[in-house]
Amino acid sequence: xSDQALSPAPRSAxxxxxxxxxxxxxxxxxxxxxxxxxxxxxxxxxxxFIIIFCLFTLFPLxxxxxxxxxxxxxxxGLSGMNYVGVQNYVxxxxxPWLWKSLYNTFWLAIVSGVPQHLIxxxxxxxxxxxxxxxxxxxxxxxxxxxxxxxxxxVALIFYSIYSANTGILNQMLLGxxxxxxxxxxxxxxxxxxxxxWLTKSxxxxxxxxxxxIWKYTGFNIVIYSAGFVTVPQDVYDAAKVDGCNRLQQFxxxxxxMIRPFIFFAMTLTIIGNLQLFEEPFILTSGDTxxxxxxxxxxxxxxxxxxxxxxxxxxxxxxxxxxxxxxxIATSIHFYFNxxxxxxxxx
Amino acid sequence: MRKTLALGIAASLMxxxxxxxxxxxxxxxxxxxxxxxxxxxxxxxxxxxxxTYQMNNHGDHHKRLTTNLATGSGAGDIAIxxxxxxxTFINSGGFENLSGADYGADALADQFVGYAWAQGxxxxxxxxxxxxxxxxxxxxxxxxxxxxxxxxxxxxxKDWDSYIAYGxxxxxxxxxxxxxxxxxxxxxxxxxxxEGEGFYFDKDGNSLITSQRFVTAxxxxxxxxxxxxxxxxxxxxxxxxxxxxxGSVATQLSGAWLLGHLQNWMAPDTAGLWGVSNxxxxxxxxxxxxxxxxxxxxxxxxxxxxFIKFMSADPRAQIAGLKNIGAFPxxxxxxxxxxxxxxxxxxxxxQGRQLFAHVAQRVPAVAPMKGDLIAEDVVLNGVLRExxxxxxxxxxxxxxxxxxIKRRVK
Numbered sequence: 001x002s003d004q005a006l007s008p009a010p011r012s013a014x015x016x017x018x019x020x021x022x023x024x025x026x027x028x029x030x031x032x033x034x035x036x037x038x039x040x041x042x043x044x045x046x047x048x049f050i051i052i053f054c055l056f057t058l059f060p061l062x063x064x065x066x067x068x069x070x071x072x073x074x075x076x077g078l079s080g081m082n083y084v085g086v087q088n089y090v091x092x093x094x095x096p097w098l099w100k101s102l103y104n105t106f107w108l109a110i111v112s113g114v115p116q117h118l119i120x121x122x123x124x125x126x127x128x129x130x131x132x133x134x135x136x137x138x139x140x141x142x143x144x145x146x147x148x149x150x151x152x153x154v155a156l157i158f159y160s161i162y163s164a165n166t167g168i169l170n171q172m173l174l175g176x177x178x179x180x181x182x183x184x185x186x187x188x189x190x191x192x193x194x195x196x197w198l199t200k201s202x203x204x205x206x207x208x209x210x211x212x213i214w215k216y217t218g219f220n221i222v223i224y225s226a227g228f229v230t231v232p233q234d235v236y237d238a239a240k241v242d243g244c245n246r247l248q249q250f251x252x253x254x255x256x257m258i259r260p261f262i263f264f265a266m267t268l269t270i271i272g273n274l275q276l277f278e279e280p281f282i283l284t285s286g287d288t289x290x291x292x293x294x295x296x297x298x299x300x301x302x303x304x305x306x307x308x309x310x311x312x313x314x315x316x317x318x319x320x321x322x323x324x325x326x327x328i329a330t331s332i333h334f335y336f337n338x339x340x341x342x343x344x345x346x
Numbered sequence: 347m348r349k350t351l352a353l354g355i356a357a358s359l360m361x362x363x364x365x366x367x368x369x370x371x372x373x374x375x376x377x378x379x380x381x382x383x384x385x386x387x388x389x390x391x392x393x394x395x396x397x398t399y400q401m402n403n404h405g406d407h408h409k410r411l412t413t414n415l416a417t418g419s420g421a422g423d424i425a426i427x428x429x430x431x432x433x434t435f436i437n438s439g440g441f442e443n444l445s446g447a448d449y450g451a452d453a454l455a456d457q458f459v460g461y462a463w464a465q466g467x468x469x470x471x472x473x474x475x476x477x478x479x480x481x482x483x484x485x486x487x488x489x490x491x492x493x494x495x496x497x498x499x500x501x502x503x504k505d506w507d508s509y510i511a512y513g514x515x516x517x518x519x520x521x522x523x524x525x526x527x528x529x530x531x532x533x534x535x536x537x538x539x540x541e542g543e544g545f546y547f548d549k550d551g552n553s554l555i556t557s558q559r560f561v562t563a564x565x566x567x568x569x570x571x572x573x574x575x576x577x578x579x580x581x582x583x584x585x586x587x588x589x590x591x592x593g594s595v596a597t598q599l600s601g602a603w604l605l606g607h608l609q610n611w612m613a614p615d616t617a618g619l620w621g622v623s624n625x626x627x628x629x630x631x632x633x634x635x636x637x638x639x640x641x642x643x644x645x646x647x648x649x650x651x652x653f654i655k656f657m658s659a660d661p662r663a664q665i666a667g668l669k670n671i672g673a674f675p676x677x678x679x680x681x682x683x684x685x686x687x688x689x690x691x692x693x694x695x696x697q698g699r700q701l702f703a704h705v706a707q708r709v710p711a712v713a714p715m716k717g718d719l720i721a722e723d724v725v726l727n728g729v730l731r732e733x734x735x736x737x738x739x740x741x742x743x744x745x746x747x748x749x750x751i752k753r754r755v756k
Contacts, residue, residue, distance in 0.1 A: 097750065
């Protein structure tokens, strides 16, 4: 085939045909309407999305930028707004509870984030290579259930698990201390009972982190299982020929091959964990972040400022500060891991 | 096509434009159980009145009302406002001035419990909220615990020292004095307010948080906690209900409304084991209360006002509230009703409502201030728990709280 056949029809072709009678072709008013319709058609089809996006995403986004430079108690109505310049940002800078909340946010992001992946990667590897595929699907689905369960339900269940006097966790620890063989390991338990998981400031964060790990590890297992499935068998065969054992295959073959998946899952964890809200909110009963604000995350704090203290301007400023911090954290992650992380796609 | 569209718009407009006599009341449960019973009574005299209501749970209702006021749309003709929010809401400019000529609320003032009426006043001295129920503060106590110690209730509540002494005796018998020591601090902070001061701020908006009232309150709660006299149980938790059922906690400071909760679902099997008394140290205080207000955006203000007068100032509706949902009346003339003399089986035949009425008429009025919501969160939910649970020094905690609040409240 010649090059010409692939390119648009040459001009000469137009002239070579005899022109059709004009009446067939030109009906000026209708044609114009139709052309307009044709050009608008695609927009029409995507308009539901565009309208919803503008109403519920674009408008609130731009409005919150505007709001962050205002002082506004929402109950005074829209006319109650006062322009205050950057005051909200300046005040946020020396707000002790905001700093506390940022510390808590990062603490929780790291402590509840890292174990998710340390557990999910080996579990996914075992699921893909050591379990029959029919069973694997059942197991993966089971581990995915916490992720799709309502956070409110999860947090409420954990709330009663952690209950100091009647919670099952403390009861199990007490029970363990009475067992014959391992009892010695738990000998310290009766002395510290009841352990107040949710009302001691140094226990609140670990208690919240445990819930987050439990809830989101299954999601990462699904991502990593999908990743391990993509690794071709012949790479392992080649490694075996070179004398790699199972562990070496995992470390030197499987792990590097799923790098893009690790990168993706980590990105989601960083963004999600820095926005943690429901788990700490419910576990501390919505009560200014628990004792000593130990469970007060930044999302939680901006909710408190906006909805409990009715300072929407200050809350908007805090939300943009949080956005900036998430953006920076994600960029750092991209800078250090991005190039390697994306490698698998090339 | 154009015609059907026009018809559709007209129809939807009609649906939105309320008929005369149509009013909607926005509130939170259990008001619906009460309304279901009193709306038919109201309609006997107002045959054309069509009253509907929209109930959301307590927190959501107030968030929704906030959004309604912010955007100037979506609110009903009457809004129920909890006392915790009244200070912020009535000064917002979003509600009708009921002292105005169209309403003339001030003429009703004498019929109401004084402190509740005062709470519904804005900073400009006008009435924006009409109280509909109140929570006179009392102490519930277990009669069996009292008997075990071998004392009488009057010597227990004489002052805070005698109250704590009772706690020490109870401790020897493995009973806690109170569920949460923080309640004592909260009570003292809310009740021993000097004339002309707010809870957390004085008239000029200066913080009172490092004043003696707060130091005393914090120290007393700390003593109770440090001596192990409280069960360290938060309100509205399963452990709290368990404590009422098992009798592991001997006293609970609360509003009159707790009685209904105790006998209906928290601990019905403990009927006859309870008694009710004045608060310790001769304090008069209140727990909770609700107000009715008309949003400026309301469509049927005249009818709304008529119904508010019925709910708040008509003895029939007020007594019905007491019977239907245990909402304690704000109308002083109702206190002579025979319902107040009824002995209450749950309280071992004590005429509890007489005590509630006695307390209601003696609670001092404290004006709500802008910033109360933040101050309460920071002081009672924030630093008080650090003092009690983590042993933070009282003075330091109060200074921190003051610094935080000063930044936020301008």
